[in-house]
Amino acid sequence: MMHCVEFDFREIDNLNDFYQKAILAFELPKWFGQNLDALWDMLTGGIALPVEVIFSHINEYQLAEFAELITVFREAEQTLGGQFIFHCRASQSNPA
Numbered sequence: 784m785m786h787c788v789e790f791d792f793r794e795i796d797n798l799n800d801f802y803q804k805a806i807l808a809f810e811l812p813k814w815f816g817q818n819l820d821a822l823w824d825m826l827t828g829g830i831a832l833p834v835e836v837i838f839s840h841i842n843e844y845q846l847a848e849f850a851e852l853i854t855v856f857r858e859a860e861q862t863l864g865g866q867f868i869f870h871c872r873a874s875q876s877n878p879a
Contacts, residue, residue, distance in 0.1 A: 788809065788834060798852070823858075826863075832863065
């Protein structure tokens, strides 16, 4: 059975916020390095699979701010195939 992990970007302001939520959501070890290389290592060999990861309510600013993070998740999806599914659901912009 696939486990689902959702990151609600209405509650994430910076990378530190993201890493704190990821540590809890993926039950990462205390020695987790809180950087993109360490995240890659955990996603591709340190978390329980299969998993579906959802980035929800991510706005345009956050899409740019977290672009490298999103790339890591997309590359993990390509590497792990059907064992790792990633969705990035952007918020709808309000009309000006």
